[in-house]
Amino acid sequence: MKILGCFKVVPDLDLIVEEDWNIENHLHIDTGYAKLIWNCFDEGALEMMLRLSDLSEGLNVVYKLSALTIGRQKTENFLKTLYALGFSEGARICVEAEDEILFSPEMISEGIANYVKKIEGQDVILTGIQSSDGNNKMTPYLLAEKLGWPCITQVIGLEPIDEEHLKVTSQVSGGCIVRKVKTPCVFAIGNAPCSYLRIPTLKAKMKLGKRPVTRLVPEDMGMSETAENVRVTALNPIDKKRNTVVIEADSPQEKARCLYEKYLKERLSEL
Amino acid sequence: MRYHFVVNGYADDVLRQMEEQMGFAQKYLNGMEQGEAIIYCRSVEDVQRLERHHSKEAVLISAREYAPEAVLHGLCDRIADGGLYIFGNDDAGTELSVRMAARLSGSSVTEAENLWLSEESAGDSELINKIHVMKMVYANHMEAAFVMEREPYCISLARGASSQELRVGSFVIKEEISCENMAEHIVSQEFYPEALTGGLDKAKVILAAGRGVKNKENMAVIDKAARGLKAEVAVSRPAAMNAWKPMNRLIGVSGAMVGPEVCITAGVSGAAAFYAGIEKSKFIVAINTDEKAPIMKMADVAIVDDFLPIMEELNNICK
Numbered sequence: 001m002k003i004l005g006c007f008k009v010v011p012d013l014d015l016i017v018e019e020d021w022n023i024e025n026h027l028h029i030d031t032g033y034a035k036l037i038w039n040c041f042d043e044g045a046l047e048m049m050l051r052l053s054d055l056s057e058g059l060n061v062v063y064k065l066s067a068l069t070i071g072r073q074k075t076e077n078f079l080k081t082l083y084a085l086g087f088s089e090g091a092r093i094c095v096e097a098e099d100e101i102l103f104s105p106e107m108i109s110e111g112i113a114n115y116v117k118k119i120e121g122q123d124v125i126l127t128g129i130q131s132s133d134g135n136n137k138m139t140p141y142l143l144a145e146k147l148g149w150p151c152i153t154q155v156i157g158l159e160p161i162d163e164e165h166l167k168v169t170s171q172v173s174g175g176c177i178v179r180k181v182k183t184p185c186v187f188a189i190g191n192a193p194c195s196y197l198r199i200p201t202l203k204a205k206m207k208l209g210k211r212p213v214t215r216l217v218p219e220d221m222g223m224s225e226t227a228e229n230v231r232v233t234a235l236n237p238i239d240k241k242r243n244t245v246v247i248e249a250d251s252p253q254e255k256a257r258c259l260y261e262k263y264l265k266e267r268l269s270e271l
Numbered sequence: 272m273r274y275h276f277v278v279n280g281y282a283d284d285v286l287r288q289m290e291e292q293m294g295f296a297q298k299y300l301n302g303m304e305q306g307e308a309i310i311y312c313r314s315v316e317d318v319q320r321l322e323r324h325h326s327k328e329a330v331l332i333s334a335r336e337y338a339p340e341a342v343l344h345g346l347c348d349r350i351a352d353g354g355l356y357i358f359g360n361d362d363a364g365t366e367l368s369v370r371m372a373a374r375l376s377g378s379s380v381t382e383a384e385n386l387w388l389s390e391e392s393a394g395d396s397e398l399i400n401k402i403h404v405m406k407m408v409y410a411n412h413m414e415a416a417f418v419m420e421r422e423p424y425c426i427s428l429a430r431g432a433s434s435q436e437l438r439v440g441s442f443v444i445k446e447e448i449s450c451e452n453m454a455e456h457i458v459s460q461e462f463y464p465e466a467l468t469g470g471l472d473k474a475k476v477i478l479a480a481g482r483g484v485k486n487k488e489n490m491a492v493i494d495k496a497a498r499g500l501k502a503e504v505a506v507s508r509p510a511a512m513n514a515w516k517p518m519n520r521l522i523g524v525s526g527a528m529v530g531p532e533v534c535i536t537a538g539v540s541g542a543a544a545f546y547a548g549i550e551k552s553k554f555i556v557a558i559n560t561d562e563k564a565p566i567m568k569m570a571d572v573a574i575v576d577d578f579l580p581i582m583e584e585l586n587n588i589c590k
Contacts, residue, residue: 013410014542014565021412029409040508041525103408103415129525132410132544137381138369145373150340150456153366156518165458173361174283175465180458188366191511191518191525229378233403234416240546241568242555252576256584259556263572267533267554268500271475 001163001183002064004120005049005087006112006127006139007042009075011035013132022237028099029235031133036074041128044195045187048158049126050085051194056160063160064088066120070111072096076213084200084209089120091214093221102134103232109142111221116147119216123183124166129153129190140188152181154190272388272400273306274355276326277346279363280312281337286323288359290434293325295357297435299386306354307445311342311367319441329442338454339366345448347374353422355402360428368425377423380404384414384429411524411543431528431551465519471527476502476535479522479549482509483538483559489579490515493537496582499589502535507545522548537578541566 011034020029038046046067053063066089067082069075079090093111095101101108116122125147130137144151157169161180168181171190200209218224247262249255276292279285296305308326312318312333332345346367350356356371358364365381372379385405393399402424408415471477478497484490490510497504504520511521522529523545530551537558539545546569549555557570558578567573574581 013412014540016412018565021409029413040512103417133408135382135406135408135410135524137365138379141366141369142373145370150454151366151370153339153362172462173281175463177460177462179460182456182458185456190362191521193514193518195512229372229420230380230404230417231420232415233418235408236414236416238407238412238414238543240543240550242571244557244568244570244573246562246567246573246575252574252580253584255574255576256581257588259572259574259581260585260588263554263556264500264533268476271501271532 001061001124002066002122003049003124003126004116004122005046005065005067006125007046007067007069008039008131009036009069009071009078010039010131010133012037024236027232027235028102031098038078038197039128039131040195041130041189043197044192045126045128045189046082047195047197048189048192050198052158052160053086059160061160061163066090068112068115070095070101070108072098079213080209081200083211084204085198089214091115091119091216093216093218093223095218103136104228105136105138105142106228107223107226109139109146110226111218111223112143113146114221115216125186126189129188140186144186147186149184149186151186151188152179153188155187156190156192272354273304274300274357275306276308277356277358277364277367278308278310279359279361280310280317282359282361286321286437287434288361289323289325289437291360291428291432292357293437294433294435295428298433308442309346309349310442311345315444315447318444322439322441323437324440324442325437327443328445330445331447332450333447334450334453336460337363338457339363339370341450341453342367343370343374344453345450346371349448350375350423355424358425358427360430360432364427368427372423372425375423376421377425378419378421379425380406380417380419381427382406382429383426384432386426407547411547471503471505471520471522471529474503474529474531476500476533477505477529477531478502479505479507479534479536479539480510480515481507481536481539483578484510484515487515492579492582496586499586507539507542524548536566536570537582539566540564541569
């Protein structure tokens with residue numbers, strides 16, 4: 001079974017200095033200086049693929065794991081980590097300007113769909129449910145529509161069954177649903193319980209992590225002619241500050257007592 | 272232009288979702304004509320049992336089990352013209368709004384906070400209405416305005432929107448479209464109710480732990496203090512990803528959105544995506560060793576110190 005994990009590498013938004021959020025009349029924020037990290041839902045998706053592969057040992061199912069990202073050259077280090085973890089194919093659709101893909105889920109899903117149609121056919125595609133910067137929450141659904149595949153959302157677990165089926169756990173209101181699903185299918189990965197990606201060994205990095213990444217151009221993936229149906233027109237900063245009182249005292253115990261006596265006791269007694 | 276509510280009749284919280292749809296319409300859709308609601312549900316009986324409504328008439332799309340492919344089939348068959356379609360704020364609403372717009376060559380925005388109309392010239396002195404929507408982006412650090420280019424306009428609502436009381440009485444059901452057996456990719460399925468979470472959404476006091484708690488052993492100290500304070504324990508995303516608590520204790524844009532009387536955060540940096548989950552709290556306390564952590568400016572009271580002795584002392588006091 002061929003499984004594609006689509007991931008986005010995003011800036012660590014916690015590292016953006018406050019002044020940069022307060023810029024007006026711009027349609028994107030300069031996050032170029034921030035450390036790059038896996039988008040958390042995509043990271044969960046990639047780890048889920050590796051776990052699925054682990055679980056298939058002893059079963060008569062072979063999973064071929066591939067990964068695709070759309071972004072800058074810097075993201076290739078992330079693909080090389082995936083090679084070291086056992087992914088057999090890594091591809092990047094080369095887009096150097098982050099603002100071109102930030103609010104462009106139509107273009108992103110078109111690129112992924114064309115990769116699957118033209119470059120490497122797949123049985124299953126995993127993507128995180130949303131990215132932390134664009135927050136579009138649309139890519140897996142648009143991708144399913146472009147491929148004419150079904151989609152299952154808020155997936156939190158995958159287990160092997162056979163070459164054409166997977167056991168899929170997804171979160172729904174009031175609980176979770178476990179389904180036997182026939183491929184092909186798109187899975188939108190939600191709050192998976194173990195979502196940190198494992199770390200490859202140095203030996204694996206040396207042996208597997210140096211393989212070249214397949215580079216693709218957006219024009220060949222039909223991304224240039226894709227028009228967005230929704231256009232961003234303004235970005236506004238949000239002021240969340242409260243008038244904070246800082247409790248000062250000589251010891252943490254005194255601070256705790258002050259917190260309780262002055263601010264909590266009455267509030268808690270009223271509940 | 273008409274607007275229509277699209278309602279998830281399968282959801283346990285269907286009435287709350289309808290209240291939020293109604294609140295949104297009252298705030299932002301004044302003067303716009305309301306059309307029939309579209310309700311996807313198990314059966315007519317489920318809808319009649321609601322005994323509340325926010326539209327006079329409704330069209331039902333029914334199937335015993337919820338499958339987005341089945342609902343989309345019914346939705347896209349039924350919708351002949353443009354207009355604005357307002358979906359609820361759950362995952363089903365988000366998915367269906369995006370996929371319906373894609374199938375009907377319309378446009379969609381998820382988690383909409385706000386909406387307004389503008390008039391733009393379409394040539395020959397003709398004026399056309401444009402729909403603009405505001406939503407949070409950059410993990411809730413910024414809000415962005417979008418203009419929607421094509422009808423039908425499909426939006427799903429952001430969570431935590433203001434709500435409006437529903438009208439007493441039932442929908443007049445105009446039509447029922449049955450969509451059984453349309454999810455051929457599902458071979459079998461079983462529902463497992465979740466173990467009780469203590470209901471973060473209803474908690475009066477919440478003690479939220481973040482990355483600064485450092486390990487699972489320290490979470491035991493948080494648990495103990497929470498028992499003393501009669502608080503529910505919640506966690507930020509880094510703590511949940513480390514499995515210090517199950518994912519159903521996650522607070523933030525992708526977890527629970529809470530509004531307790533008191534929310535105490537320990538070792539939480541205050542990432543915007545987390546803060547969005549607690550910003551409706553009446554009173555916020557932040558405990559962090561880093562006085563420059565963002566949470567320290569977003570709390571009502573802050574303590575710059577290690578959370579461990581503070582928690583232990585709070586527990587002693589509550590004894």
